[in-house]
Amino acid sequence: MNPEHLLIAALVALLLIYGPNKLPQLGSALGKTVKNVRDGMEGTSEEAIEPEIEDAEDEKQDTGNKAA
Numbered sequence: 001m002n003p004e005h006l007l008i009a010a011l012v013a014l015l016l017i018y019g020p021n022k023l024p025q026l027g028s029a030l031g032k033t034v035k036n037v038r039d040g041m042e043g044t045s046e047e048a049i050e051p052e053i054e055d056a057e058d059e060k061q062d063t064g065n066k067a068a
Contacts, residue, residue, distance in 0.1 A: 014026065
């Protein structure tokens with residue numbers, strides 16, 4: 001089976017299980033989940049970089065104080 005076939009089978013199964021009235025709600029929830037995950041990943045990478053920059057600045061200040 002190709003991945004396309006699996007996707008179609010999953011969509012048909014969702015339609016049969018939840019019915020046509022619930023599918024828009026499921027799609028909305030899935031979209032919000034994906035957006036939150038992307039936002040979380042972007043926030044995590046920025047937070048991980050900032051302390052490294054601060055640590056480098058602290059080291060520069062410490063070496064400057066030792067020379068004085």
